[in-house]
Amino acid sequence: MHKEHTLTKNQQIIFDLIDKSPEPMKAYSILFNVQKKGIKAPLQVYRALDKLVKIGKIHKIESRNAFIACHNSSCRVAKATAFSICEICEKVTEISSAGLSKYLANFKDKDGMKYSKYNLEFFGLCKKCR
Amino acid sequence: MHKEHTLTKNQQIIFDLIDKSPEPMKAYSILFNVQKKGIKAPLQVYRALDKLVKIGKIHKIESRNAFIACHNSSCRVAKATAFSICEICEKVTEISSAGLSKYLANFKDKDGMKYSKYNLEFFGLCKKCR
DNA sequence: TACATAGTGTTATATTATAACAATTTAAAT
């Protein structure tokens, strides 16, 4: 069992906001939402985001510059992530598939190199949008 | 056999630059490099990049906000991409593995949904940096 | 206590990307 990270005040405020959001949040939208709690500057947001990403509490959706909470209980480190993204409604879902993660963790490139860290984004249309 | 896209002047200039670059190029670095050829504004660069991405001549490395030429001759559409990225020297290589692309194209999520479009970025250390 | 590490608050600025509009080129289809 790993040690739980104790979040600082800013980290907790920002994590709670992202965690409650049904959709990925962008940094400046986060900033706007936490200004009433005393977080006034972009850097305060970005620093908390960096840390939260590092410890695996949130993930960055690279193609959208947005952040979602990790709902994959095993993520204690930012390491191996996979998402599906609806190109119409922009709904993002974290994929947790033992088969997929095993396949990717064991994937070897031409040089026989393995990569323990990866990010995979699938694009398509979600159920509702089809 | 698909129809080849004929690139416009701006698109060709920008593609040539990216194609010759040994590493991914960022938009404003591209801009700087093509100013002597008459491309003066960011939008001119971004528009060419958008088109080149759309037709699969280049790919965007999302985690780096940078662009590389496609060396995977079959890419006529931006669709299914995989890269390895060295976290030290930032070297980026396009992975072309029939096994990987087959696996991902056939991957089904919990709802049985398939995704024909995806982007995968592997992170690690390249040979030189280990 | 002292020390290292991580986090904070702040101002300023760098980097990445798009909006809006008018003009021009290109392709193709009568």
Place this chain on the structure above:
DNA sequence: ATTTAAATTGTTATAATATAACACTATGTA
């Protein structure tokens, strides 16, 4: 050939995303 639609261009302005640098404060731990 002429018209038409679609794509591309050039331009100015601005929006959105992210980091640099500095002084200070809290926290854990040896």
